[in-house]
Amino acid sequence: MDPADLNMERIVTVFGGTGFLGRRIVKRLLERGFTVRAASRHPARVGPVFSSIARMPEAVEADILNASSIGSAIAGSEAIVNAVSLYVEQGVQTFERVHVKAAADLAAASRDGKVDQFVQISGIGSDPQSDSNYIRARGRGEIAVQSAFPGAFIVRPAVMTGPDDAFLTTIVRLICLLPVYPLFGDGGTRLQPVYVEDVAEAVSRLIDGRSHKGSPAFEFGGPRIYTYKELLREIARQLETDIRLMPMPFAAWNALAGVAELLPAAPITRNQVDLMRHDNVAAIDAPGLKELDIEPWDINEVIRLIEQRRDAGSRTSPA
Numbered sequence: 001m002d003p004a005d006l007n008m009e010r011i012v013t014v015f016g017g018t019g020f021l022g023r024r025i026v027k028r029l030l031e032r033g034f035t036v037r038a039a040s041r042h043p044a045r046v047g048p049v050f051s052s053i054a055r056m057p058e059a060v061e062a063d064i065l066n067a068s069s070i071g072s073a074i075a076g077s078e079a080i081v082n083a084v085s086l087y088v089e090q091g092v093q094t095f096e097r098v099h100v101k102a103a104a105d106l107a108a109a110s111r112d113g114k115v116d117q118f119v120q121i122s123g124i125g126s127d128p129q130s131d132s133n134y135i136r137a138r139g140r141g142e143i144a145v146q147s148a149f150p151g152a153f154i155v156r157p158a159v160m161t162g163p164d165d166a167f168l169t170t171i172v173r174l175i176c177l178l179p180v181y182p183l184f185g186d187g188g189t190r191l192q193p194v195y196v197e198d199v200a201e202a203v204s205r206l207i208d209g210r211s212h213k214g215s216p217a218f219e220f221g222g223p224r225i226y227t228y229k230e231l232l233r234e235i236a237r238q239l240e241t242d243i244r245l246m247p248m249p250f251a252a253w254n255a256l257a258g259v260a261e262l263l264p265a266a267p268i269t270r271n272q273v274d275l276m277r278h279d280n281v282a283a284i285d286a287p288g289l290k291e292l293d294i295e296p297w298d299i300n301e302v303i304r305l306i307e308q309r310r311d312a313g314s315r316t317s318p319a
């Protein structure tokens with residue numbers, strides 16, 4: 001019997017299953033034969049998001065802020081993934097509410113529902129003592145999830161890239177547009193961008209039982225570490241364009257991001273600025289992609305995908 005057929009009876013529910021990372025986790029799990037539920041507040045998006053794949057996930061409406069709406073999504077699941085994001089606080093949607101309380105409630109409901117595995121998607125640099133509301137909530141959320149669901153996997157990706165990302169795609173577009181490119185501070189922050197598909201594959205391997213014994217926390221970074229300045233130069237080299245860099249103080253970025261957050265789709269947020277203040281690289285002693293036998297993609301391969309997508313878009317867009 002094909003091992004994938006054995007997984008058909010195994011239900012995995014991915015909260016945030018229509019998002020940038022969540023949709024890829026759903027796809028990888030479907031490829032492994034799991035029965036998958038994609039849970040989000042807008043289940044109508046499931047059809048268009050997964051229209052190009054052979055098997056569809058089940059679309060489930062659930063808001064992790066509303067305890068009564070998560071029960072049916074969890075029922076009968078063997079594993080739960082929490083890939084819900086919140087990048088800008090708005091009304092009742094605070095970092096504390098979503099990344100700490102709701103994550104812990106979801107983990108507790110999963111434990112009570114006899115779920116075997118819980119995967120909390122967090123981020124490298126999460127720190128319960130941080131001065132930043134966002135980074136502190138991510139760190140507190142990890143602790144709250146582990147206490148509600150002992151043995152929960154904590155997955156901390158570095159900044160993720162992909163043809164539809166918000167990070168690399170924006171840099172590629174702006175490098176071609178701006179005469180001078182502003183740096184975060186002096187551009188010395190170290191980053192380890194990771195391809196979103198590699199992270200999704202890693203999560204699907206964790207759920208499929210390829211865990212690294214005794215290590216519930218994983219840090220997923222790409223194959224190379226760059227300072228922000230080096231990264232911009234590497235991208236410009238790949239795009240065969242010149243780049244002039246200009247240091248810009250973090251205080252100025254913070255003010256800019258505060259205004260940007262008033263826009264419907266903020267191009268930069270204060271939590272992103274906070275994240276750029278500190279190195280964002282995987283800890284040497286944390287298990288990562290290597291322990292799950294994943295050879296990470298190089299950033300230049302992702303840049304090529306972004307260019308192909310841009311070229312395909314310009315060919316199909318009306319003259």
Ligand SMILES: NC(=O)c1ccc[n+]([C@@H]2O[C@H](COP(=O)([O-])OP(=O)(O)OC[C@H]3O[C@@H](n4cnc5c(N)ncnc54)[C@H](OP(=O)(O)O)[C@@H]3O)[C@@H](O)[C@H]2O)c1
Binds near residue numbers: 019022043065123167
């Ligand atoms: N993107 C990165 O580079 C990066 C790096 C490190 C870590 N992370 C972490 O990875 C996780 C996923 O990030 P992402 O960039 O993939 O997020 P995303 O693209 O913004 O997707 C978020 C998903 O969560 C759903 N969602 C939002 N609020 C919800 C709620 N209250 N209840 C149920 N579903 C909700 C959204 O669908 P609806 O709006 O329809 O509900 C969507 O499916 C987050 O924890 C993020 O912090 C991301």
